[in-house]
Amino acid sequence: MQPSPYTPGEVARTVPGRVRQLAEFDERLSYLVDLGRLVGRIRVDHAPRGFGKTSLLRQYQRRAEERGVLAVWVTAGEEGGLVAQIAAEIARAAEGWREDARRAIRTRVESLSVRVGVPGVVGADAAFRTGQAASANDSRAFEALVRSAATAGGRSGLVILVDEIQAADPEGLRTLAYAWQHLQAEGADVPAAVLAAGLPNASDAIATAVTFSERFAYRPLPPLEPDAEEFALAVPARELGVAWEDEGLRKAVAIARGYPYLVQLIGDAAWSEAGRPDPGGTITAADVEAGREAMEADMEALFRARWANATAGERDFMAAMASFGDEAVRRSAIAAALGVSSESLSVHRARLIDKGFVQAVGRGALEFTIPGFAGFIRDLGDE
Ligand SMILES: Nc1ncnc2c1ncn2[C@@H]1O[C@H](COP(=O)(O)OP(=O)(O)OP(=O)(O)O)[C@@H](O)[C@H]1O
Numbered sequence: 001m002q003p004s005p006y007t008p009g010e011v012a013r014t015v016p017g018r019v020r021q022l023a024e025f026d027e028r029l030s031y032l033v034d035l036g037r038l039v040g041r042i043r044v045d046h047a048p049r050g051f052g053k054t055s056l057l058r059q060y061q062r063r064a065e066e067r068g069v070l071a072v073w074v075t076a077g078e079e080g081g082l083v084a085q086i087a088a089e090i091a092r093a094a095e096g097w098r099e100d101a102r103r104a105i106r107t108r109v110e111s112l113s114v115r116v117g118v119p120g121v122v123g124a125d126a127a128f129r130t131g132q133a134a135s136a137n138d139s140r141a142f143e144a145l146v147r148s149a150a151t152a153g154g155r156s157g158l159v160i161l162v163d164e165i166q167a168a169d170p171e172g173l174r175t176l177a178y179a180w181q182h183l184q185a186e187g188a189d190v191p192a193a194v195l196a197a198g199l200p201n202a203s204d205a206i207a208t209a210v211t212f213s214e215r216f217a218y219r220p221l222p223p224l225e226p227d228a229e230e231f232a233l234a235v236p237a238r239e240l241g242v243a244w245e246d247e248g249l250r251k252a253v254a255i256a257r258g259y260p261y262l263v264q265l266i267g268d269a270a271w272s273e274a275g276r277p278d279p280g281g282t283i284t285a286a287d288v289e290a291g292r293e294a295m296e297a298d299m300e301a302l303f304r305a306r307w308a309n310a311t312a313g314e315r316d317f318m319a320a321m322a323s324f325g326d327e328a329v330r331r332s333a334i335a336a337a338l339g340v341s342s343e344s345l346s347v348h349r350a351r352l353i354d355k356g357f358v359q360a361v362g363r364g365a366l367e368f369t370i371p372g373f374a375g376f377i378r379d380l381g382d383e
């Protein structure tokens with residue numbers, strides 16, 4: 001008996017199928033480390049929940065660290081705001097640096113007017129403003145902090161990773177964007193980069209906060225291709241001496257439909273149906289079939305939580321959508337099913353996209369972000 005090598009709901013250990021994203025990141029990282037240059041655009045990988053954003057960002061972090069870069073990680077949306085979070089992480093990292101480098105960072109952090117609660121780094125008596133519009137001073141002070149962090153402490157640069165960027169405070173986004181704008185405009189050779197991940201509404205959240213958007217490069221993170229799914233299922237098993245039957249693999253891929261979270265769930269469920277095999281064992285199509293039933297309980301719990309999180313109007317909207325089947329539905333068709341005008345749907349539509357329940361496909365069409373949700377909603381009608 002061996003424990004499952006799959007990671008439902010946890011950061012993936014490897015990210016098969018993300019070759020392109022990693023190659024693009026490596027190219028930018030080389031620009032930063034080898035040429036000592038600022039990466040002028042803030043990359044935002046965006047996708048609905050469970051598509052592997054955090055896992056990808058963790059890979060970026062690991063690669064940056066392997067090249068001797070200081071890679072600080074923040075999950076936006078926490079108290080204090082984005083800039084304070086980043087400053088606190090940089091200050092934390094600097095604690096292990098030489099005294100002069102540490103002092104340089106401390107001075108920079110103190111000159112930021114946001115609240116940064118880092119015990120021992122910023123004194124409790126320091127007077128901070130909070131909740132005010134980002135001042136030019138803030139972005140200058142933040143810029144100075146980025147400069148110091150990128151070069152002090154003997155590191156070969158600074159990479160700032162921002163997960164859940166759609167939840168960041170508008171002032172924080174503004175300060176970050178202005179700082180990057182200035183650094184870029186000055187042609188400053190500051191080896192620094194910002195990589196972010198967020199829900200599909202990240203670009204809206206950023207556009208609301210920042211009037212210029214050229215600083216940001218938005219990259220949708222697509223579903224996995226079947227060969228990447230097969231890789232994600234077969235390789236962790238093979239490393240434990242366990243083989244997947246071709247038929248089992250095909251079945252699992254058909255169930256997961258490119259959705260990374262489902263790949264892990266079905267892999268995990270099939271593994272346990274196969275009796276958590278020892279080296280030499282096999283995972284069969286029958287294990288996958290049995291695993292699917294076990295998995296449905298997990299999926300049902302996830303769907304129920306989402307459904308509970310929707311308002312009555314949003315539920316009507318989703319029920320109308322689901323009545324058309326599992327494929328993308330035109331907005332006009334949803335409006336017709338509800339007997340309302342297309343325009344009157346826009347509030348529900350926007351809220352559902354923000355929540356990551358549905359996503360836009362092409363012009364004027366919508367689909368559910370998780371395979372199986374439409375079926376769940378249709379079944380609710382029979383209860
Ligand atoms: N490339 C990949 N191949 C296979 N599985 C993956 C891949 N990337 C992530 N996963 C798995 O998919 C699930 C979701 O991953 P992750 O938490 O990174 O997604 P996310 O987009 O950040 O989700 P959320 O929006 O909920 O934070 C996890 O179970 C993870 O192990």
Ligand SMILES: [Mg+2]
Binds near residue numbers: 053054055163
């Ligand atoms: Mg995440």
